[in-house]
Amino acid sequence: MRFPKTTADEFTAYLYFGAITPMETSGVPTTGVHYMKFLMKKTDATLCYDVSPQDCQSYKLLGACRRYGQYCQKACDKCDEAPSAKSDCEFPDNYQGQWQHQDEKESYTFDITPKYIYAKELGNFTCKSKHFENQKYKLISVFNNGCRPRYTCMEFSKANDNVLRYHISHSKSSDEPIHRLCQFENDPAPLNDKIRSKMMRNLITKSANKVPVACGIRDLTKLKTTYKQDQECVGYVGDWNPADCKTQENQLFVRLTTSDQCSVEVQNNSQDFTCLARFAADSKSVMLITEDQKSPGKYMCWVLTNDTTNTDWKHGQILYQMASPQCDEETRIDVFHGKKPKSTYYLYDKQVSRPCWSSSHPEYTGNATSKTNSTQTKGKATGAAEKLVGLKLAMVLLSVTNICSIVL
DSSP states (O other): OOOOOOSSSEEEEEEESOOOOOSSTTTTOOTTTTTEEEEEEEEOOSSSSSHHHHHHOOOOOOOOOHHHHBBBBTTOOOOGGGGOSSSOOOOOGGEEEEEEOSSSOOEEEEOOOEEEEEETTTTEEEEEOSSSSSSSSEEOOSSSSSSSEEEEEEEEOOOOSSEEEEOOOOSSSSSOOOOHOOOOOOTTTOOOOOSSSSOOEEEEEOOOOOOOOOOOOOOOEEEEEGGGGGGEEEEEEEEEETTTTTOOOTTHHHHEEEOOOOGGTTTTTTTEEEEEEEEEEEEEEEEEEEEEESSTTOEEEEESSSSOSOOOOOOSSSSEOSSSOOTTTTTTHHHHHOOOOSSSEEEEEEEOOOOOOTTTTTTGTOOOOOOHHHHHEEEEEEHHHHHHHHHHHHHHHHHHHHHHHHHH
């Protein structure tokens, strides 16, 4: 569509049905280009308005305001019933603050105050009402560009102080009851917007004082994973830090060892994460939200499940590492139906250990050695050395004795 940069109260717009756009300043296309011409008229952007001023005047004369008053507020003298842009509710204290929505390609900041939500990319929202039994809020957005006010619903669920989960509905121009407004659906093609969705999305606090939580994957569990070109790697995952030789329950360590099948790009691969939230996805799965220790501000979601349906894995749980912190109760099912996670780790639940490695430990060449084994080896070496010293001393004494005998 083409319309003037500067518009008066009335202006002309052209919609072209093709890839060719006329260059003439008038906007009128050349012969052979199919188009539609629109005569546009700006309307009053106030909260009290008539959807169709001409029709509303007719309805008023016909005495039909009782039926059409919702759509003809100005003509039917119902402006006192129109909603205002003033806030009529407040958000809880533990929702307030700055929150980040991070996806694979996009990132948004939500600034939640007691009565308003500000998001540069999405607009501003005023709290109008709250559902009587859950955390669903009716919001209104008012514009100064000629657009009508829009009503939106948001629902929240607090995972913990680090993560706030939320829904956002499609906006509507009419003021509808909150139960009808709060319908959450995935955005259809071709837009496929990632903000509006059927399932809840995850907001990460932008506070510098995040409080880590227990990851829940104890010690180091052996794993198998597959990378590009079906290259198979083995390694470990858990809350046991082999470098410090101790448990760090709010940390998640991923260590991949080398093997003939493992590509060079993932050999000696180590990943360290801080767990920010852990909550149930369903009866068989839990979700983890983590922050990459090597790239602060980069978040991921993990799904740990013991449901191995549609797989050949029989040795334990499966851990899916997603590319962003956006995962939900249906992520496991989505993976089964073709959604590709960043990585998939197949866990050997019965092969759990607490190895202790130095920075130059041969584990990275595939030879694991525990602290206990190292101590035993050291003990054997010390004993052998002591025996060797004793043997040398005996030989020296024997030599001295022989010399003394010859002299005498």
